[in-house]
Amino acid sequence: MTPPLVRLVDDDTDLLEATTQSLRIAGFQPEAFSSGAAALQGLDADYPGVVLSDIRMPGMDGFEVFRRIRSMDAELPVILLTGHGDVAMAVAAIREGAWDFLTKPVGLDALTAALRRAAQARALVLENRALRADRQVPVVAGQLLGDSVAMEHLRETVARLAEAGVDALITGPSGAGKTLLARAIHREGPRHARAFVHVACDTLDAARFDLDFFGAEAGQPGAPRHARLVGRLEKAHRGTLFLDRIEALSLPQQARILHVIEAREVWAAGAAAARGLDLHVLAASQADLGAMVAAGAFLPDLYYRLSGVTLHVPSLKERRGDIAGLFRHFLLSACARLNLSVPQITPLVQARLATHDWPGNARELMQFAESVALGLPVLGEAMGEDAPGLAEMMARYEAGIIQEALRMSGGNVTAAMARLRLPRKTFYDKVNRLGIRPEAFRKREG
Numbered sequence: 001m002t003p004p005l006v007r008l009v010d011d012d013t014d015l016l017e018a019t020t021q022s023l024r025i026a027g028f029q030p031e032a033f034s035s036g037a038a039a040l041q042g043l044d045a046d047y048p049g050v051v052l053s054d055i056r057m058p059g060m061d062g063f064e065v066f067r068r069i070r071s072m073d074a075e076l077p078v079i080l081l082t083g084h085g086d087v088a089m090a091v092a093a094i095r096e097g098a099w100d101f102l103t104k105p106v107g108l109d110a111l112t113a114a115l116r117r118a119a120q121a122r123a124l125v126l127e128n129r130a131l132r133a134d135r136q137v138p139v140v141a142g143q144l145l146g147d148s149v150a151m152e153h154l155r156e157t158v159a160r161l162a163e164a165g166v167d168a169l170i171t172g173p174s175g176a177g178k179t180l181l182a183r184a185i186h187r188e189g190p191r192h193a194r195a196f197v198h199v200a201c202d203t204l205d206a207a208r209f210d211l212d213f214f215g216a217e218a219g220q221p222g223a224p225r226h227a228r229l230v231g232r233l234e235k236a237h238r239g240t241l242f243l244d245r246i247e248a249l250s251l252p253q254q255a256r257i258l259h260v261i262e263a264r265e266v267w268a269a270g271a272a273a274a275r276g277l278d279l280h281v282l283a284a285s286q287a288d289l290g291a292m293v294a295a296g297a298f299l300p301d302l303y304y305r306l307s308g309v310t311l312h313v314p315s316l317k318e319r320r321g322d323i324a325g326l327f328r329h330f331l332l333s334a335c336a337r338l339n340l341s342v343p344q345i346t347p348l349v350q351a352r353l354a355t356h357d358w359p360g361n362a363r364e365l366m367q368f369a370e371s372v373a374l375g376l377p378v379l380g381e382a383m384g385e386d387a388p389g390l391a392e393m394m395a396r397y398e399a400g401i402i403q404e405a406l407r408m409s410g411g412n413v414t415a416a417m418a419r420l421r422l423p424r425k426t427f428y429d430k431v432n433r434l435g436i437r438p439e440a441f442r443k444r445e446g
């Protein structure tokens with residue numbers, strides 16, 4: 001990915017130089033300007049970056065820089081740097097639409113975190129505009145999106161696991177992204193050019209299990225008369241075998257699979273010699289396999305063989321912070337695929353996003369995004385049978401908005417209060433009542 005552009009504006013040239021260097025090291029492309037007028041030159045509504053400006057400067061101050069940028073492109077993020085005396089001015093700027101403000105001296109972690117969030121938002125705005133202008137722009141496919149701590153951790157693990165080629169078990173509820181995770185592990189590892197064989201264990205035909213997995217020589221029962229029937233294991237040779245919904249295998253089937261995994265050898269039915277198999281085995285389960293082992297429904301040896309490395313994909317309800325971003329991604333993908341222009345997000349859609357628990361997880365969210373793309377009515381959905389009462393809906397909606405503000409400000413309470421235009425006491429009353437912990441939004445930097 002190209003490093004995000006940051007236009008830096010500060011009349012203190014020493015500070016400007018120091019910040020430029022630090023940002024370059026932190027993976028940004030800084031462009032330094034010692035005055036507002038100079039920074040505005042060449043800046044247009046297509047600028048693929050963000051602006052970081054000091055407030056107090058001779059001539060044009062940061063506030064004015066922000067205003068001029070806003071009149072050119074209200075969606076270009078401007079972050080203001082303030083001294084202690086200028087906080088009131090910065091708060092006023094946020095009310096007028098500035099992206100964020102940071103009080104000097106700013107730690108590098110806080111600065112890069114704020115810039116990264118703003119750059120991501122900017123990229124999304126430009127992607128969205130490009131989609132509207134030219135519906136052919138491809139939307140990133142197959143990527144594990146979401147900036148919750150859980151997703152960040154999973155992305156890091158994918159890279160390590162892909163490299164190591166260790167077998168793993170992926171757990172999590174339906175539609176949470178287990179298959180996507182397995183594909184990502186395959187794609188990022190050395191086997192990416194080989195097959196990824198997806199076996200939906202809940203749809204296997206018990207009677208044809210052996211043929212299906214182990215294949216058959218020509219002329220044998222079940223095999224075509226003149227050709228060998230290639231089993232799935234052989235197809236997965238040197239690639240990845242993904243056993244999806246492994247909890248659906250019967251005990252005898254589990255025993256067969258265990259044997260293959262342990263021996264990494266396959267016996268084509270009737271073949272004289274065993275052939276060595278090179279397989280990376282990944283399995284996914286919605287059920288608690290440990291509990292199934294305890295109940296005698298799952299072979300302990302297979303469980304221990306697979307669960308040495310276990311990755312858990314939490315439900316969307318447990319990572320609500322991912323909902324808005326995933327929804328935007330699904331909406332853009334649906335619009336590109338269906339050749340539709342991107343619709344405005346109505347308050348009703350926002351209410352649904354903020355209040356629904358998404359038991360079908362990412363899959364359900366994707367279907368919802370598709371209906372929004374198609375302009376289907378949302379009201380029925382928002383008021384569906386599972387909808388809570390009005391008071392609860394309002395509380396969840398309120399919580400969703402406060403959480404979004406905290407997420408945008410990286411847990412900076414003052415900035416979140418300014419964005420929401422709430423006095424401190426009201427903000428804290430609400431946060432306490434709704435059980436929100438602002439510190440949970442202060443992300444670790446990596």
Ligand SMILES: Nc1ncnc2c1ncn2[C@@H]1O[C@H](COP(=O)(O)OP(=O)(O)OP(=O)(O)O)[C@@H](O)[C@H]1O
Nearest residue numbers: 143144145146173174175176177178179180362363
């Ligand atoms: N983090 C994510 N980023 C982008 N797309 C996602 C993400 N998580 C899930 N999806 C998409 O949501 C859909 C459902 O995900 P997936 O099929 O991986 O779920 P699953 O956990 O394997 O479900 P099941 O257990 O029902 O098979 C897929 O189209 C997938 O691409």
